[in-house]
Amino acid sequence: MQNPMDGVAGFKTFQYLEENSMTQSKFRNLAIAASLALMGSAAYAQVKIAYIDPLSGPFANVGEAGLKGFKEAAEILVNQKGGIMGQKLEFVGFDNKGSPQETQIQLKAAIDQGFRYVTQGNGSGAAHSLIDAVNKWNERNPDKTVLFFNYAAVDPTLTGEKCSFWHFRFDANTEMKMEAITNFMENDKKIKKVFIIGQDYAHGHQVAKAAKEMLAKKRKDVQIVGEDLHPIGRVKDFAPYIAKIKASGADTVITGNWGNDLSLLVKAAKDAGLTARFFTYYAGGLGTPQAMGASGENKVLQLTEWHMNVPTKSTEKFALDFNKKYPGVWFYYLRVNTMVEMVAKAMNTAKSTDPKAVALALEDMRFPAENGEVWMRKSDHQLMQPLYISVFAKADGKTVKHDSEGTGFGWKTVASVSQRDSQLPTACIMSRP
Template sequence: MKRIATTTIAAAGALVAAASAGHAEPLKIGIIESLSGSQTSTGRLYATAVEYGVDKINEAGGFNGEPVQVTEYDNAGGAPEAADKFRQAVADGVDIIFQGASSAIAGQLTEDVRKHNIRNPGKEVMFINLGGEAMELTGEKCQFYHFRFTTTAPMRVNALVNAMKEAGDLGTKAYAINQNYSWGQDVQAAVEAAAGEGGYEVVDEVLHDVNKIQDFAPFVARIKAAAPDTVFTGNWSNDLLLLMKAAGDAGLDVTFATAFLDQPGNIANAGKTALGHYIANNYDNAASESDAFPQAYKQATGHVPIFVEGHSAFALAQLQQALGTLDLGGGDIDVTKIALALEDTTYETPVGPVTVRKEDHQTIRPVVVSKVVENAKYPADDTDMGFETVKIVPAEEAIYPVQESCDMQRPEE
């Protein structure tokens, strides 16, 4: 009887081992995004793009022998809430987090990731930042497990200045209105820094509270009084929607140079006063010679990519490229190996190649400058207006040197 029992136990152990061998460790992705509150519309677009990209990875066979798993976590538009959701994601075993809406939230998350990884060697988490553009994220806050798959203020502002000057639409007097936190301050600084090259004078500047102002009419009146040719703004979410509405209501006759004018609702809010306004962005459907990506995205999601969706989907495709170079043999997920593989990728987007700069993990990427026109190929907000490409600034021209404040500590390879 003792011999039979031992044999039974051994057989059971073999079955468990076989089951374990047949079930590989899945890669777990967490979207810690603003899915409620004033930033919901933006957060939902980021989430849609990430899920689109994960679906593409899984259609191609997943990773490590299993489908990639994705879970949404609602940070409700706040940094403290994002910190709470990060802890929950870690408890759920998430390997890579994605986030885009708000540099303030990105700043919280990158610090949470850094501290977690110091305390938990071998159980690292990676942060792929899709929209936090504050310079500090690849400056004093730069760290190995943070990757920025979007532009920054100097990249957008310099592209706008160059393209608008070439087109004869820049003028000699500029105004800057921005949100009073790291991103808005970066935009204001970039506008000031580009004045010499652009040949303009900054006639006035405003930094205001973030997503708390309900009426921008007084700000528009101040812009009118300054009589600028161009108004630079890095505003996004409600602050841009309401600024455009106030500008439209007042019939403000200036050219806006923006970072996020393609956010849904802005064109409709501004009305015909939006014609001629500019945007510098990571991607524009009209900039591509092919309709293949917009149509594939529409087939999967029900709409062509808008606002932040295009470049976010490309970030997932670049991650897929990195994963395709790895074979973990069905074992534990090794986030450090994924990060090292991601550093070596070059992804050909429809507007040009994107690479990762190893020194700070800022992506080197093209910047698309567009302006609002009538009878656009891809109309916005159910109007006949949309974006026409003015210039694609190549990646090597758009990028700037690594900031001296970045002191990235790399893992031992």
């Protein structure tokens, strides 16, 4: 329930007026907010975003970490800096239980409660379901449109063949990530033999396909010595896969695996004394560093938009505060912060919280994010941002200042890709309202 004193936004914002040096437009927004606050309850209205992700069941830990990230980002990066035209930005969790169908039910529940913005990230299945449902809803209810911010579902088709005006993606997609990885491999002549292993579903297939196509173009001399797909979440003992990788003589493994499928793979590799390096997408967070521990040292590389040891202006403090506030949950998603700031900026620029106006303001936006300048490409609504390749190394207080999830090992940048270099052409033909 809303605390009545909380709602008197005017008091709080005036305090900030004294503390911060304000730009002209911010000052005006605050003034509007303050006057509205004095006028009555209308000003207490919040900008609410429905967070539709698993909050119970097997993927609940990932979903909860994301929700905490959003709430923290909204509070610190937006609300404490004056909010959105004086209104507070709030994230409310809706439990889709990881299921694409439940996602639609939760979307309806959110729309019923007056939400005009949704965000989701766990699982491209749920993302496809959501993008479809949002498109249909907007078509059938043009006066109550809904906008979808995707912070982690990486299926390229979401900004490709199935792209939508009502969808914005703040994470690099599978192909962009593979482009960055293979660019790195292009220059690393130590790599001679590559093995591709992945989970046998859309994401694993896309990673394998992208890796093969891009390597064939960039490094004709590299030999792909093997390619295996295993059912997702069903393999307990990866030793036989490792034996096969070992027998193939591979010096490099590319995998799109996540969660236990990744941790178990790395553990089994260490057990068998496999020395090949692993290029991964998802080794950096949400329990994987903890599960893999020492077995990943100097062997596991990841591609992310950021990690704790990339220097930033203020995210280091933000992350440390976050880790302290939520013991057991580790700050992972920088893109959540980027998304929250960009959305707030778009609303403030558009001077509106109408989804269509906000979408138009987001398009083509350039924003100085903590990992460098980012750009929301208008043609497919895919965010272009710098990417980092890093290796799991012992924390030394210097280049590896922070360890990951209390393991004593952290990420050391070995290469970075500029926002411009991560761009790939898109197949998107967007129908615009």
